[in-house]
Amino acid sequence: MRRMTITEKILAAHAGVKxxxxxxxxxxxxxxxxxxxxxxxxAIHEFKKAGATRVYNRNRVVLVPDHFTPNKDIKSANQCKxxxxxxxxxxxxxYYEGGEVGVEHALLPEKGVVAPGDLVIxxxxxxxTYGALGAFATGVGSxxxxxxxxxxxxxxxxxxxxxxxxxxxxxxxxxGKDLILHIxxxxxxxxxxxxxxxxxxxxxxxxxxxSRMAMCNMAIEAGAKSxxxxxxxxxxxxxxxxxxxxxxxxxxDPNAAYSDVIExxxxxxxxxxxxxxxxxxxxxxxxxxxxxxxxxxxxxxxxGRIEDLAVAARVLKGKTVAKHVRLIVIPATPxxxxxxMKKGYFGIFLKAGAVISPPTCGPCLxxxxxxxxxxxxxxxxxxxxxIGRMGDVKSEVYLANPAVAAASAVKxxxxxxxxxxxx
Amino acid sequence: MKFKGKVWKFGxxxxxDRIIPARYLNTSDPAELAKHCMEDEDPxxxxxxxxxxxxxxEKNFGCGSSREHAPIAIKAxxxxxxxxxxxxxxxxxxxxxxxxxxxxxDEAVDAAGNGDVLEVDMDTGDIHNVTKGLKHKAxxxxxxxxELIRAGGLMESIKKSGRVR
Numbered sequence: 001m002r003r004m005t006i007t008e009k010i011l012a013a014h015a016g017v018k019x020x021x022x023x024x025x026x027x028x029x030x031x032x033x034x035x036x037x038x039x040x041x042x043a044i045h046e047f048k049k050a051g052a053t054r055v056y057n058r059n060r061v062v063l064v065p066d067h068f069t070p071n072k073d074i075k076s077a078n079q080c081k082x083x084x085x086x087x088x089x090x091x092x093x094x095y096y097e098g099g100e101v102g103v104e105h106a107l108l109p110e111k112g113v114v115a116p117g118d119l120v121i122x123x124x125x126x127x128x129t130y131g132a133l134g135a136f137a138t139g140v141g142s143x144x145x146x147x148x149x150x151x152x153x154x155x156x157x158x159x160x161x162x163x164x165x166x167x168x169x170x171x172x173x174x175x176g177k178d179l180i181l182h183i184x185x186x187x188x189x190x191x192x193x194x195x196x197x198x199x200x201x202x203x204x205x206x207x208x209x210x211s212r213m214a215m216c217n218m219a220i221e222a223g224a225k226s227x228x229x230x231x232x233x234x235x236x237x238x239x240x241x242x243x244x245x246x247x248x249x250x251x252x253d254p255n256a257a258y259s260d261v262i263e264x265x266x267x268x269x270x271x272x273x274x275x276x277x278x279x280x281x282x283x284x285x286x287x288x289x290x291x292x293x294x295x296x297x298x299x300x301x302x303x304g305r306i307e308d309l310a311v312a313a314r315v316l317k318g319k320t321v322a323k324h325v326r327l328i329v330i331p332a333t334p335x336x337x338x339x340x341m342k343k344g345y346f347g348i349f350l351k352a353g354a355v356i357s358p359p360t361c362g363p364c365l366x367x368x369x370x371x372x373x374x375x376x377x378x379x380x381x382x383x384x385x386x387i388g389r390m391g392d393v394k395s396e397v398y399l400a401n402p403a404v405a406a407a408s409a410v411k412x413x414x415x416x417x418x419x420x421x422x423x
Numbered sequence: 424m425k426f427k428g429k430v431w432k433f434g435x436x437x438x439x440d441r442i443i444p445a446r447y448l449n450t451s452d453p454a455e456l457a458k459h460c461m462e463d464e465d466p467x468x469x470x471x472x473x474x475x476x477x478x479x480x481e482k483n484f485g486c487g488s489s490r491e492h493a494p495i496a497i498k499a500x501x502x503x504x505x506x507x508x509x510x511x512x513x514x515x516x517x518x519x520x521x522x523x524x525x526x527x528x529d530e531a532v533d534a535a536g537n538g539d540v541l542e543v544d545m546d547t548g549d550i551h552n553v554t555k556g557l558k559h560k561a562x563x564x565x566x567x568x569x570e571l572i573r574a575g576g577l578m579e580s581i582k583k584s585g586r587v588r
Contacts, residue, residue, distance in 0.1 A: 025567050038448045042491055045451070050578050054588045068449055075449035125489040125513055141491035141517035147577050151586045155567070189436055190483040194512050223486060225512055278436060365445040365488070384487060386440045388463040 003253035005161040006230055007196040010136040010250050014119040022160040022259075030060070031118040031135075031245075033148040036104055037065035039123030041082045042142035047149050055090045056152035062094040062113060063087050064104040067361040069097070072368040102333025102359040105129035105217060105301035109209075110333055112242030116231040116249050121148055126301050126383065128219045132212035133239060134231030134249060136196075139220060159196045159225045160259040161252075166201035168267035173417045175311070176211030177303055177381070177401040179203075180218040181272040182264065185282025193223035195259060198252065203266045204229060209238045210307035217302045218383050221279040273379075273414060274399035277387045285404050285416045295378040296321075296409040297390075298402050299330025299357070300364045303381035306339050308402040313345040315406035315417050321353040322412025328370045330357040352410075366390050372397075379408040424524060424545040426503040427553075428475040432537045433464065435481035439514065442485065442493040451492060453499035460496040474501035477543065479535045481507065485514025494523040504543055506550065506561070508532050519568055520577045526550070526561035534559065 002019045004012065012019055015026035035043050040063055047055075055061045063083045068076035080097070087095030094113055096102070105126050108114045116134035120127060123145040130137035140154070148154050164183060179199075184191070197219045204212070212229050219227025231239075231249045239247060273288055275281040298304070298312050309331060321327045329349050331337035337359060340346055349356055355370075363370035364382040372378055372391030378398065380390065385397035400408070403417040410420045441464045443456055450456070461468040478484075478497065484507035485493055494517050497505065504524035518525045524545050531550040535541065539554040548561035564572075574580035581587065 038445075038490060038492075042451045042495075046578055050582050050587050052587045067445075073449060079449060079451075123489055123491075125487065127489075139489040139513050141489050141513060141520060143491060143520035143577055144516060147581050150581060150588070151584075189486055190509065190511070193483070193509065220487075223483065223511060365440075365448075367445060384438075384440070386438045386487060388444055389440050393463045 003256045005198060005252045005256040006134065006228055006250045007136055007161050007198065007226065008158060010117060010119060011156060011158055020158045022158050024158040025155060026158060027153050027155050028119055030121050030148045030152055030154055032060055032062055032114055032120045033145055034062045034064065034104060034108065034122035034124065034127060035145050036067050036124055037069060037076065037080050037083060038067050039142045039145065041079050043123060043145040043149060044082055044086050046143055046146035050150065052150045055149050058091050059093045061092055061149050062108065063092060064096055064101060064107060066101055066104050067365065068367050069101060069360055070358060099334055103301045103304055103361055106305055106332035106336065109133060109213065110242065110335055112239065112244045115239055115243040115245055115247035116235060117247050121145065121154060125220045126217050128224065128226050129213050129217040129301060131216035131219065131226050131228035132209060134229065134235055136226055136228065138226045159194055161196045161198050162192055163198050163200060163258040163261045165261060165263045166203045166266055167263060168203065168265045170203050170266050171270060173271045173403045174269055175401045176207055176215040178269060178272045180215040181274055181282050181399065182269050184218065184222050184279050185272065187222055189221060189278055189280045190223040192219065195224050197222065197224045197227040199227065199229050205232060208307055209234060210305040213305065214302050221383060271401055271404050271416065273404065274385055276385050276396040276398065279385060279399060285400065285414065288414045291377070291414045293325060293379050293408055293413060294376040295326045295328065295370060295372060296405050297328050297330065297363050297370055297378060297380040297382060298405050299332060300361065300382040301332065302383045303402050304330055304332030304336065306336050308381060309336065309340045309345050312402040312406040313348045315403050315420055316352045316410065317348050319352055319410045319420060321409045325409055325412050327352065327354040327409040328357055328363065329354050330362060331359055333359050363390055379405050379414060381405050426475060426477065426543045428477045428503050428541065429473065430477055430479050430535045430537060430539045430541055431468065431472060432535060433478060433480040436483045436486055437464065437480055438487035439485055439490050439493040440487060443490065443496040448490060448492055453495050456492050456496040457499035460500040469500050472500050472502060475503045476501060477541050478502050478505040479532055480505065481532060482509045484510050486511035489513045491517045491521055494518045494521055498523045504545070506531050519571055522576055528559050528561040531559040531561065
């Protein structure tokens with residue numbers, strides 16, 4: 001029997017075959033199909049145009065209006081209404097709005113909708129986040145989503161896998177976000193094009209689920225089809241109290257074939273910043289001198305989880321946001337919002353002068369709730385710093401982890417957390 | 424399918440936010456999206472581009488978001504096809520699914536300059552730079568994708584498979 005990677009095993013199982021080889025074209029069963037308020041309207045249009053009247057499984061088609069919600073304008077409201085009407089008509093179990101909706105890639109793992117061993121597609125490029133649970137998860141477009149809504153299946157080309165092996169001990173203030181930024185800085189925004197990125201090694205095995213999700217979330221920023229971390233006891237502790245279906249742990253065979261194996265020594269990895277206008281423009285925070293900022297965003301499907309808010313609170317405790325800097329904190333889901341409130345983080349944020357936003361993708365994609373003017377500069381814990389991503393085409397976004405973002409808010413310039421927190 | 428049109432040349436890593444900025448994603452109307460195609464790269468592009476023109480770009484065209492609005496905007500503003508050194512994978516899939524012809528060719532990208540006239544034969548992958556008198560061959564479209572095109576795209580092939588309920 002061929003030795004396979006975790007990705008190949010999940011794909012083979014969902015295609016109903018014993019083994020697959022990179023390059024194989026397979027038709028695979030999809031466990032969960034996701035759409036949001038930007039992508040689902042086109043999928044629903046295609047669904048109807050094809051004459052479809054039933055979704056393949058009302059428990060497996062998931063609609064999360066999270067991008068321009070709470071509805072930012074009339075056009076967005078109309079898009080969201082398309083999702084709502086479809087969800088009601090087809091009695092979808094997993095449709096969220098109002099006080100139930102959160103950022104999709106934080107919400108689905110939290111609710112136990114996605115589980116280890118799943119094959120998940122989402123009409124959103126950051127669907128790859130669920131690789132953190134040991135699932136194969138990839139972003140597709142609206143037409144692919146429509147096809148899955150009808151048939152429950154989709155074609156895939158089995159990707160080659162790239163193995164990233166981390167060694168050594170994580171340094172202070174370094175999180176999953178810094179590890180993935182380090183990789184993207186090393187291999188570039190198309191360094192993993194069409195491939196599955198597999199993150200391994202001792203430091204990964206002790207990484208929290210929130211940090212694992214931040215890592216897998218940005219696999220797409222290296223052009224990858226998916227990112228994945230083999231599930232373990234940390235995964236089990238997370239999913240046992242959540243998964244709504246039986247799940248299965250897969251792992252790579254020893255000596256499975258990889259297109260590349262790349263090793264990194266964590267003891268050399270400092271907190272990172274991705275400078276404008278590509279996520280591959282990586283620098284150490286300590287290398288960046290005196291870059292004044294206008295706004296800080298802490299949130300998103302990358303870093304809007306409880307661990308992220310906890311570290312931000314640790315940095316901001318007893319501090320004040322610099323004059324003329326707007327700090328916007330966006331807990332990614334209602335549950336995270338409630339947790340942060342109970343743990344007292346909101347008090348810290350408000351005292352520091354932050355704005356606390358309801359869960360939304362909002363400013364990450366320049367939607368609403370914190371748009372930049374021409375010439376303005378932001379530090380964000382989000383995932384993209386493309387030209388015009390958070391607002392005016394002449395604005396700039398620097399990507400960083402929540403500790404760096406919080407420290408920068410206090411200093412009014414890009415700053416290392418050690419400059420703010422005395423240890 | 425054959426096209427003849429004028430080249431609009433773009434650089435590397437043109438992301439989907441530059442193809443169609445997210446601030447316009449509160450609609451999926453192709454005509455509306457077309458008005459803002461490539462706006463953050465070249466604000467006048469949508470008003471200057473003519474039906475049948477061809478986008479030629481460096482590597483990793485269409486990286487970033489999964490928004491199908493990107494190929495929709497390109498097609499709706501009249502662009503006949505996109506030739507790039509390479510495409511980001513979701514953009515590649517989306518283009519086939521919604522019917523925007525795309526080809527990969529290093530030589531054609533190397534040779535083409537802004538305003539050059541190209542003749543493109545999608546079936547054979549032949550690219551003729553009429554302005555420079557050069558002939559190139561695009562990387563062959565995988566047979567599976569060709570079948571998908573012949574079936575009229577993904578949704579047509581699903582309809583034909585009888586799986587629509």
